[in-house]
Amino acid sequence: IPSTATPGATRMRVSMQRGQFAGPCENFLIGEVHDYEVVISDSFNGSNNDGRVAQLNLRIAPNPTADRLNATFKLVREGEAELTIINGHGVVVYAEKRHFPAGSQQFSHDISNLKSGMYMLFVQPERQKAMTGRFMKVEE
Numbered sequence: 001i002p003s004t005a006t007p008g009a010t011r012m013r014v015s016m017q018r019g020q021f022a023g024p025c026e027n028f029l030i031g032e033v034h035d036y037e038v039v040i041s042d043s044f045n046g047s048n049n050d051g052r053v054a055q056l057n058l059r060i061a062p063n064p065t066a067d068r069l070n071a072t073f074k075l076v077r078e079g080e081a082e083l084t085i086i087n088g089h090g091v092v093v094y095a096e097k098r099h100f101p102a103g104s105q106q107f108s109h110d111i112s113n114l115k116s117g118m119y120m121l122f123v124q125p126e127r128q129k130a131m132t133g134r135f136m137k138v139e140e
Contacts, residue, residue, distance in 0.1 A: 005040050012036045016090065057131060058123060064136035067112040071121055071133065078102045079126040085109070086120045093119070100125075111137055 017031035057074040075081065078101050085094040093114060107123075114137045123131040 007040050009037055009039050012038045058121070058133045060121060060133045060135045064138045065111065066138050066140040067110065069107075069109045069111045069121065069135060071107045071123075073105050073107070073123055073131055075100050075102055075105060075125050076128050077126075081105075081123055081125040083107060083109075084122040084124070085111075086122065087114070088118045 013033065013035050015026075015031065015033045017026075017028045019030075059072045061070055061072075069085070079099070080097050081100050082095065082097050084092055087093050094109065111119075116137050116139050119135055119137055121133045121135060125131075
């Protein structure tokens, strides 16, 4: 989010094109376009002093890793959480919903079959802010 963004509701458009990155003003046959309403707030306590969003209670270690993704995070309340791993091209390579108790959680997943590169882990609990973290998959 640019620092010049005005707080309040705005529209965010996400376009995806099969096989390549979608340009800002482009026609394509195979792909999707989604519009979302987002609310920009000027008072988010999860930001660092330099404006970057903090990784809210999500830790990934070791990072980089060759064979196993290990993450720890905290949940405010018991419930379902969706865990998603997305590669650098925006493709979902893993998705699962699990039931977790409230408190500290541990998540471990075999990533030995993934190609080397940068990945994102998204943890979306019910009725709680999503948590994201980046990790690097390397070859042994």
